[in-house]
Amino acid sequence: MADRIIKGDSGNDVIIQNNDGSRKIEVTNSGDVEVTGDFKATTVKATNLKANDGTAGLVVADSTGRVQVAEKIETDDIIEKTSAHGVEIDGLLIKDSALNTGSIGDDVNFSNKYYLQLTLGAAFTLGSGGSYINTTGTSSPYFTNSGDNTNILPTDTNNIKLIRKGIYLISFNVTSFQHSSTYSAQIDCEILGGTSVNPTSVIAENRTQIANTVSVADYGSGTACFVGERDANSFVRFFCEGFTTDDVSLNTQTSVSIVLIRPIA
Numbered sequence: 001m002a003d004r005i006i007k008g009d010s011g012n013d014v015i016i017q018n019n020d021g022s023r024k025i026e027v028t029n030s031g032d033v034e035v036t037g038d039f040k041a042t043t044v045k046a047t048n049l050k051a052n053d054g055t056a057g058l059v060v061a062d063s064t065g066r067v068q069v070a071e072k073i074e075t076d077d078i079i080e081k082t083s084a085h086g087v088e089i090d091g092l093l094i095k096d097s098a099l100n101t102g103s104i105g106d107d108v109n110f111s112n113k114y115y116l117q118l119t120l121g122a123a124f125t126l127g128s129g130g131s132y133i134n135t136t137g138t139s140s141p142y143f144t145n146s147g148d149n150t151n152i153l154p155t156d157t158n159n160i161k162l163i164r165k166g167i168y169l170i171s172f173n174v175t176s177f178q179h180s181s182t183y184s185a186q187i188d189c190e191i192l193g194g195t196s197v198n199p200t201s202v203i204a205e206n207r208t209q210i211a212n213t214v215s216v217a218d219y220g221s222g223t224a225c226f227v228g229e230r231d232a233n234s235f236v237r238f239f240c241e242g243f244t245t246d247d248v249s250l251n252t253q254t255s256v257s258i259v260l261i262r263p264i265a
Helices: none
Strands: 015-016 024-027 034-036 048-050 059-060 067-069 087-089 091-093 098-101 115-120 143-148 152-155 159-160 165-178 184-195 202-210 218-230 236-244 248-250 256-262
Touching: 115 152, 143 152, 143 218, 159 256, 165 184, 165 202, 165 236, 236 248
Parallel strands: none
Antiparallel strands: 015 024, 024 034, 048 059, 059 067, 087 091, 091 098, 115 143, 115 256, 152 159, 159 236, 165 218, 165 248, 165 256, 184 202, 184 236, 202 218
């Protein structure tokens, strides 16, 4: 069947419109097709879809169907098309509310939370039976603190409450000295942890020797270190005890460092 051609006079547009002229299709003399009103179709095939001013748009590639955008895409939600596939952005895969593949670059900024530094507020003689070091108040022996004392919370006299579940690094660094010039001494430092206040389970321990080497006070140091998972709202505390003699003291270099390495669900 032969084609039927509708063609305007030279220099004029061709216009097809409805009865009241409110909707129309206009083929301009320059070759553009302009539609006044909604454009409805089951399938629209195109390579380029541009903004009205022609400055930016979408490019739909043949065969792959990939869509290229010359500018930013603004949307409230991006969800996966195929179940269990996730959403991939330049090699970064987000799936089931988790970052499955990809890495965190050097220019990503993190919050200044989830670390706490404790430092002994004053030198203290342990005496017989040892002592827990207080995390609140100024009754000796006591720690002062700096850092995030909201999520790593000093509480209940000598406890630290770990608000978030995660992998923690806890380092208890003890510097001690022995007053007497006639004895050697041993110092025991412990990190205790549990799900309730005042835990009694030792999760890390160190014993070190203070040797009798000079006629004045002798010094020794040791570190108990823990790394591992702790539950949300669990507790840790810190204990020191001297052996052989009762005049072993903690020096003000004694400290604790607590860092949340990785929060977990």
